[in-house]
Amino acid sequence: MNPLLDQPAATPEEIAALEAGMARLVGGDRDVVLVPAEAILALEAIAASVAAPGRRALNVVTGPYGAIFGGWLRRGGADVLDLATPFDEVVAPDAVAAAVASHRPEVLAIVHAEAATGGTNPMAEIAAIAREAGALLVVDAVSSIGAEPVPAAQWDADFVAIGGQKSLAGPPTPSAVAVSERGWALVDANPHAPRGSSLSLTDWRDVWIRGDRSAVPGLPSWLDVRAMLAALDRLETERGDAGEGRLGRAPVPLVHRR
Numbered sequence: 001m002n003p004l005l006d007q008p009a010a011t012p013e014e015i016a017a018l019e020a021g022m023a024r025l026v027g028g029d030r031d032v033v034l035v036p037a038e039a040i041l042a043l044e045a046i047a048a049s050v051a052a053p054g055r056r057a058l059n060v061v062t063g064p065y066g067a068i069f070g071g072w073l074r075r076g077g078a079d080v081l082d083l084a085t086p087f088d089e090v091v092a093p094d095a096v097a098a099a100v101a102s103h104r105p106e107v108l109a110i111v112h113a114e115a116a117t118g119g120t121n122p123m124a125e126i127a128a129i130a131r132e133a134g135a136l137l138v139v140d141a142v143s144s145i146g147a148e149p150v151p152a153a154q155w156d157a158d159f160v161a162i163g164g165q166k167s168l169a170g171p172p173t174p175s176a177v178a179v180s181e182r183g184w185a186l187v188d189a190n191p192h193a194p195r196g197s198s199l200s201l202t203d204w205r206d207v208w209i210r211g212d213r214s215a216v217p218g219l220p221s222w223l224d225v226r227a228m229l230a231a232l233d234r235l236e237t238e239r240g241d242a243g244e245g246r247l248g249r250a251p252v253p254l255v256h257r258r
């Protein structure tokens with residue numbers, strides 16, 4: 001037998017372990033939808049699930065992925081205000097607060113940390129602004145997850161995109177989306193949210209999370225599933241304390257300029 005090629009499909013137990021490991025990364029109290037594709041598809045699924053004609057969204061753009069996300073919200077008919085910073089800057093909470101006051105968004109989307117610059121947006125402050133405004137919070141944590149705490153419940157984050165191949169040092173798939181109860185309520189109430197689609201978040205939820213987890217929906221790559229389990233194991237061993245970043249030190253913040 002070739003140990004790399006001749007392996008059985010990922011089992012329901014392995015998928016459940018991966019789901020639980022991903023959930024622990026964001027504090028352990030969110031449903032996690034596994035997406036058998038790279039995180040860019042998870043992000044498109046979130047955008048497609050929350051966008052609706054006329055829905056107001058504030059999209060913070062501190063790098064390329066924020067810009068792409070805004071485009072997907074617009075494609076779904078949303079009324080999007082992009083709040084963009086220069087390439088090497090993170091966003092200032094004051095600027096977010098001002099944009100929230102003028103645009104009154106129902107959805108606020110932001111990238112937690114930018115892989116290209118190492119800039120980490122001040123999430124606690126921005127989450128507080130979103131909460132105060134009653135806006136749903138979408139966090140792209142693809143590059144930060146593993147290196148920095150992503151306390152989804154503390155931030156009241158409704159959708160958190162998780163990817164494997166940045167700070168997790170794992171394979172690029174499966175990616176994942178952690179969803180809050182409020183997030184699910186919005187998707188369920190959105191007639192424009194994809195269903196029966198690779199961009200659907202509810203397909204996986206209905207078959208797997210709300211099922212008995214005995215049958216894996218689709219066939220996630222077994223090689224990637226096992227590699228991701230190994231990456232999560234390694235991270236948890238490295239960490240000891242789940243609240244600490246992978247490197248055990250705070251990220252270097254970029255300047256906030258107005």
Ligand SMILES: *Cc1c(COP(=O)(O)O)cnc(C)c1O
Nearest residue numbers: 038039040065111115142143163
């Ligand atoms: C890399 C990255 C993505 C896309 O992830 P892929 O797995 O490459 O599709 C999305 N958002 C951020 C912030 C990233 O750094």
